[in-house]
Structure formats: C-alpha cells, structure tokens
Amino acid sequence: MTLIDLANPTKFLSLTARVLPWLAGATAMLLAIGLYQSAIAPDDYQQGATVKIMFIHVPNAWLSMFVWGVMSIAALGTLVWRHPLADVAAKAAAPIGAAFTFLALVTGSLWGRPMWGTYWEWDARLTSVLVLFLMYLGLIALWRAVEDPSRAARAAAVLTLVGAINIPIIKFSVDWWNTLHQGASVLRIGGPTMDRAFLIPLLVMAVAFSLLFVTLHLAAMRNEILRRRVRSLQMLQARAFSSEVGIGSREENASKQESGAA
C-alpha cells in the first residue's frame, strides 16, 4: 500500500482496522515495561523519589510539542497538497495533544511544588507551554465553531502554522531566558547528561507514550472519517426530503389550480 493509496479514506479505514489491535497491544506491553522500570528506578540523590514524576512528565511534555508538529505537517497537507486526510489528521490530533499538554503542565506543577517550593512560576518554559495548551483549545473551538468543514480546515491550518512558532520557543526557552525550569538533559548537543538508571526507563516510557499517541490518533482519525460520512449522508437525506416536499407541494398547487379552473 502506497502513501497515495492512503489518501483514499476507505483504504485508510481498512488499514486502521488491521493495524489498531497490534498497536494497542504493543502500547500496553511497552507501558507495562516502562512503568515497572520506573517503579524500580533508584531515588535521585537530590530529588529523592520525586524523580519518578519525570518518567510521566517528560514524555507528556515531548508529545505536547510533537503533536503540534504533526498537526503543522497536516496543515501543510491541507493548504499545499489538499490531501483529503490532512485535515482529518489535524482535527483528530488536537484533543489528544491538548490532553498531553494538560498532563505535562499538571505533572510538572506537582513535581515543582516539592522541588521548587511552588506549583507555578510565570517563567518562559511554563508560560510558553500554557500558551500551547490554550492554542490547542482555541483550535478545537475553531473546528467546532465553523460548520463547513473545508472552511474550518483552511482557517485551522493557518492558525496551526502560526502557532508552530511557539514550538522552538518552548524548546529553547530554557536557553534563551533565565528560568526556574532546568535545561535540556536528554535531547542536547553532546548527548544526555542523565544516568542510565533514569535514562532507560524514561526512553521506554517516551516510546510507549509515542505509541499510545499513534494508536489514539489512528482511532480518532477513523472516527472523524465516519463522522464526515454521517454528515454527507445526512445532507443527502435532507436533500431527498426537501425535493420530496417540493414535488408534493407542486402537485398540491397544480391540483388546486385545476379544481379552481373547473
């Protein structure tokens, strides 16, 4: 199956039906391994057991940005290539991205309280991630507010591409500004600074959450395709109903005119 074949929603649906059970199984297995490794990971010499929050906070934070990246590529697909599944992909990803961003913010806050002494600080990293969360909510609202899907798709694609400016700001905020949030310790030039005892569970959890996103995204895309089929069938139904009513009223008028003439 080629990429062009996947532009056909029916072929895409048959692919998701085959792939989703395997993806769900792999996600569950990897999450179980990651959670076990997180549980047996040693305490950090400074942070103690609170380091365990990192194994769920960091994958959610990475995915909050990654999902927006996926939506930005989909936005290009909508605006440039007019790929039929591009808007479906972007619309399906937004609530999942919003959930990951919400979790990154709240788990970060719960980690921050014992380590920094505060749940929240208006520093560059935290504020830019909050802005990302609000942008996700804005996009979801936009898709719901505009009834015509093709008009909503174009508006959402433009907003997504404008919002993509925030992604490098989030990533480099800890380098550009003096923030309470620590600097990068995994994805950095010169390699990770983290000990393997923490790095391996973190990477396993990151892969598990990425697989979770792929699984949920494919399932949500399938739902969105079905929703659009429902909409087009409802429009067909409405058209059939209005033409029936039109024919009925014309016949009624004609018979009235005939009886009047008689």
Add this chain to the structure above:
Amino acid sequence: MSLGPYATFIVTSYMLVATVVLMLIGWIALDYRNQRARLRELEAGGIARRSGRGAADF
C-alpha cells in the same frame, strides 16, 4: 518501594495520567460506537453512498 515524604505528589501524578489516558481511550471508543450506530441508522432509512458501498463498511 518507599516513596518518601512526597508520596502524595508522586501518586497523584500517576493517578492523574492514568485517569486522563483512560478518559481519552473511553471517549474515542464511545465516539466510534456512536458514529457506527448513526451510519447504520441512516442506511436503514434507505440513504446510501454514491459508491453504493455501506458507509460503515471498510
């Protein structure tokens, strides 16, 4: 496994992630069921796709 004095923060974080992920899974599964049911209803009412294939068929 001892979680030390900050156990509440750690347990709350994991519980919250589990809750939100389960809610996402539940919402997507429920949405799928609803869309399939609406498609079946429409087809039962005699509305068919131009291709003639069942709308809920893959």
